[in-house]
């Protein structure tokens with residue numbers, strides 16, 4: 001753990017420097033704006049990003065729509081229905097374009113011409129300012145520091161069947177990284193349920209540091225060297241692990257209450273992902289009671305920061321909620337069930353042809369620049385029903401005339417989001433809950449699109465991953481008979497220890 005600390009400290013120092021550079025950059029941008037406004041009102045440096053090179057869309061039919069017609073989603077149906085009812089036209093367009101149906105501007109960073117959005121992010125401990133910050137400059141540095149650190153740090157508990165690729169995909173890393181690591185260190189091929197990973201990405205999104213808690217007695221650390229290889233350290237530990245029950249009441253946010261009980265952010269994250277299919281943390285109220293069974297590492301009577309949350313019991317609104325870890329690494333309720341029904345691979349009833357795959361290195365055909373394709377394009381006739389692949393809440397319904405067209409974003413649990421672009425008509429509103437299999441929209445050809453298709457994205461922790469190969473959450477979560485038997489014994493014991 002000392003190494004983690006060292007890496008963190010180093011990270012912190014680096015982050016501070018970064019934050020200072022960041023502040024300077026903001027200052028110079030500000031000065032730049034002031035000067036350019038003074039100089040020339042025509043160009044706005046913030047509105048146009050450098051790779052936003054204009055090119056002629058291949059299919060301009062939908063560009064006849066004007067912004068004023070998009071004031072109300074319901075009111076503009078006639079437009080999309082026009083394109084739907086124009087059967088012969090649509091059929092022709094499809095014939096000529098469907099093989100290549102795609103878009104090069106469907107990134108979420110684009111400007112929304114119209115948006116209906118709900119904020120589903122829970123208030124968490126990271127948003128809190130450090131209390132002991134002495135002055136305004138220090139405050140600002142600390143906030144920037146935290147924002148940078150949290151953004152690039154990940155932790156994950158292995159569940160049965162996970163490979164290193166599945167672990168690193170939590171941070172959007174490509175398969176290439178796990179291949180490189182496994183080639184050098186084949187031990188990473190055999191992961192066991194319950195093992196923990198903690199890793200840091202550098203500013204380019206590359207893996208910089210990986211900590212693998214192999215067992216209570218051993219930790220392995222892989223650090224990127226200047227040559228782009230990884231060097232390894234193996235730490236045999238002389239620490240002691242203790243099982244403890246922490247009890248508390250919710251005061252402020254759930255995570256700050258857990259923190260007050262001595263859990264660190266890694267363990268809180270572990271709990272957050274364990275509970276996401278059991279109870280919405282937004283439903284928890286002030287004064288709700290909880291008890292956590294945690295196994296933590298001590299070295300010379302001091303907590304090292306390593307630990308594993310084995311079970312939690314929350315009492316809220318007269319009901320008891322449990323999440324108990326099985327030997328397969330997953331969390332279940334007392335009966336051994338998970339509430340999440342898992343994800344379907346495709347967001348439609350019938351499989352469709354892929355007209356453009358997920359590709360982080362895709363090049364724009366006209367500009368030649370790299371424009372990552374953060375999703376997969378399915379060629380489909382306008383008006384094809386799009387269905388929710390899992391239970392969730394609609395986070396956003398929006399429109400981008402020069403990009404994504406009409407699109408929807410859905411949040412599933414805490415870590416997952418899905419995005420649907422170029423729709424002809426959304427069938428849901430922001431804030432609405434949807435069930436797996438429910439119709440959420442009709443596909444279309446809106447925005448910058450070269451033919452009727454659905455652009456589908458899958459995000460984990462805010463990072464796009466390949467929807468066709470990502471390990472889907474909640475699938476194969478059933479326990480074997482032996483596992484289940486063992487689990488039910490463990491559940492009884494946890495229940496006894498976690499009485500509130």
Ligand SMILES: [Zn+2]
Pocket residue numbers: 102103106356373375376377455456
């Ligand atoms: Zn696409």
